Amino acid sequence: MTDWKRFEIINLSPILINAGSGNYLRSADFIPASSILGAVMSRFIDSEKWGKEKEEVKLDIHMTDAYPTAKNQYELNPASLVTLYTENQENRSEIRDGIRNLVETIKGRYKWGVNKVRLKKGPRHWYIHGNKVCDLQIERVKTNVLKLDDKLKIAWKAERNGEVKGAIAHLDSIAPGILFAFEATGEDLDKLEDALKEGIFVGSMKSRGYGLIKLKQSESVKQKKEEELGNYTVLDFYGSVNYDYYLKVIDRYKDKILFKSVGVEKRKTLHYDKWVSDYVVKSGSVVVINDYYKDIYTLEEESIREAGSGKIVVNHRVHRL
Numbered sequence: 001m002t003d004w005k006r007f008e009i010i011n012l013s014p015i016l017i018n019a020g021s022g023n024y025l026r027s028a029d030f031i032p033a034s035s036i037l038g039a040v041m042s043r044f045i046d047s048e049k050w051g052k053e054k055e056e057v058k059l060d061i062h063m064t065d066a067y068p069t070a071k072n073q074y075e076l077n078p079a080s081l082v083t084l085y086t087e088n089q090e091n092r093s094e095i096r097d098g099i100r101n102l103v104e105t106i107k108g109r110y111k112w113g114v115n116k117v118r119l120k121k122g123p124r125h126w127y128i129h130g131n132k133v134c135d136l137q138i139e140r141v142k143t144n145v146l147k148l149d150d151k152l153k154i155a156w157k158a159e160r161n162g163e164v165k166g167a168i169a170h171l172d173s174i175a176p177g178i179l180f181a182f183e184a185t186g187e188d189l190d191k192l193e194d195a196l197k198e199g200i201f202v203g204s205m206k207s208r209g210y211g212l213i214k215l216k217q218s219e220s221v222k223q224k225k226e227e228e229l230g231n232y233t234v235l236d237f238y239g240s241v242n243y244d245y246y247l248k249v250i251d252r253y254k255d256k257i258l259f260k261s262v263g264v265e266k267r268k269t270l271h272y273d274k275w276v277s278d279y280v281v282k283s284g285s286v287v288v289i290n291d292y293y294k295d296i297y298t299l300e301e302e303s304i305r306e307a308g309s310g311k312i313v314v315n316h317r318v319h320r321l
Contacts, residue, residue: 063184080284084122239310
């Protein structure tokens, strides 16, 4: 039987997932599935073949990207969820989900303008505490690293027009102690779990100690109970869902699409020594289906297997708050 688990990991040193250019590197705010899988698979490569020949390791592991999370979260919370918005009330502000107002307005129960419908006005990362949605702030570490100049063979730096230049790299990384979550399915999850228990390194600057992550906890995931949200279904996109898979899912329910807010971007990933480009649906995208299908929750595990490094979350708890 194929395992399906949720993993929580913590970084014990700063993480630098490259998202910059030149001598300025600012880390992405999540850990790609490919980085974790690459580190795990490298443990099974014959050490005598390092740098000599390509050896492809095959493990039956399908997983999502790992995004920051908080304690006591039982679902993956899609980053940049488009239905969240911040509402200011007197001296305080609250993060709310606008899916109910949006659906009821589209269906004609309310006239446009009667209820507030705001999209893409919420936090990048968030968590649920009690019955409230809270902003999840990610701490960063900024530092400069000197290296030897290729010609002079010394480390130097100079300030010109307020900018520091020279044999120096500016690093903006994720601070240690951040909790991340992802889900995975497959026959070889024990190998993934064993590697995370020992600790693996991801991202750049690993030789300097950056990117050490370890397992905090893991637990089996069960398919959700069938539950309706008022005769409509909400599909939230977590991580990087392959665009071709997205089209396949949309085609299943094409006659029932009530609303969709979907962003698409081009992504490059390193596969051994080659860069591979593809198109993915951005995390936080939403599709609302104007009906309820009995087997709709099977999309969750199916999407982990087929969507690349993302997942479709069906009827997330946040839409019931």
